[in-house]
Amino acid sequence: MISTRARAWLYPLTTVTVLLAVWELAARLGWVPRYLLPSVSGIVVRTVELRALVLRELMVTLWETLLGFGLSVVVGVPLGFALVSWRAFNQAVYPLLIGSQVVPKVALAPLFLLWFGFGLTAKMLIAFLVAFFPIVINSAVGLASIEPEKLDVARAAGASRLQLFWLARLPNALPMIFAGMKVSITLAVVGALVAEFIAAENGIGRLLLNANGNMDTELLFGGILALVALGVVLYLAMEAAERLLLPWHISQRVQPGTRLDAAP
């Protein structure tokens, strides 16, 4: 008998192993040419060989991502709050904000490079541009959606507007803000990568383009692998932060495999 816990690991692991085995076999037996689909082992060997390079470029991308994401949080949360608490500002800015989401943000990347040069600033801003919207919306929704009675409890005790914000509205909104940040951090990686594709001296985007130009498909896969690892690590870091900061929330979340119709 396999426990449910073990199964949650075992099943996806089996799927991945089988897929990789078929891939390896297909490459070894020459079903696909190597420059299109190199073998798994080849990819691993090549990536390990060039690990110093991959890691260095990855750090550049990570840095751009974190800066863009950090800016999204610093701008997004206050902007969300302003939208909720300041009516005139909401009416003036909200349509613009929604409208701006129709613009494919990636299309603005060349413009940003033109404006801010080929350095870190432009990459950070492009990552920010792609990543900040979910944080704004989630912050606004989170801050607005508090039961009035929760505010009344604090008001009745004589809470000032500032206290209402710090003691009630903000903590109440944190789960929503965190949900937005989880979406946003993976988007920030995309933003940074796109910026690197267009113009960069280094970063994983540059590495991918170089590998492509040299027909080094193994390294190309290595770069993609590095990006996957980066995304997973960032997401897990967000989860860990959430677990640490919102222990009361984590335990109430729907766990995978929970039947939504079943009573708790």
Add this chain to the structure above:
Amino acid sequence: MISDGASSGMSVRTREAAIAQPDGALQPLVEAIEVSKRYRTQDGTIAALDPVTLVIGEREFTSIVGPSGCGKSTLMRIVAGLLPPTSGSVRIGGVTVDRPYVGAGIVFQDPTLYEWRRVLENVLLPVEIQRLDRAVFRRRALELLDLVGLTGFERKYPFELSGGMRQRVALCRALVHDPPLLLMDEPFAALDALSREQMNLELQDLCSRQRKTVLFITHSIPEAVFLSDCVVVMSARPGRIGATIPIALPRPRTLDVLGTSEFGRYTSEIRSILASWGVLRAR
């Protein structure tokens, strides 16, 4: 700041001294004079509460019973200073209420605990807001939690508690800063019948020990009679006070009082008043 702690300690003492002084005669603590509430909607104005006058003496336990939507909660929110009345005025201890009245502890039908705070931190919320001496009131919070049987749960989060326990925490939070006035809006309506009787006993115990003035809103006629010195019966929308019935049952009241003929007389009197308005109809 040193003066901060000293003044908060003092205010508790003076309050107790003030309460201890005149025994017997009830000074009015709450005076709601001709208060009404109208809401403007798309289809014109809606009267939630017709002009109502309600006076509650110091240390008196007053209940309001009435059908849903009769404006009971509106009246309570006006008394608390959470909602400005359309007309009329509220005075508490002789001072006009024009902002949330800090000397009141409020309990709603939902516990409305902050789920990001542990039990003890929830109870200490008013202390934090009013910047009172944390050490002093922490002790008081622990005493209150002990009084309602929640010792050992101080570090739990609200989601780890049952509904009854949560409502007990809400009660402690309302009492922690030692407000002279308790405002309770159907506080036990969401509890099962047994927990409810238990909470009624505990509330009576708390109020007699801590000498509170209470405005208690309920749907339950027996609950109102059991707890109160005075039951106010309100009519349906727009709310009006129909009758005020003093309850002369001796205290402390035990659950045995529920079976006495006197208790039955009070409940049937209130029922017949509501029936005469067509709220309760006989078949």
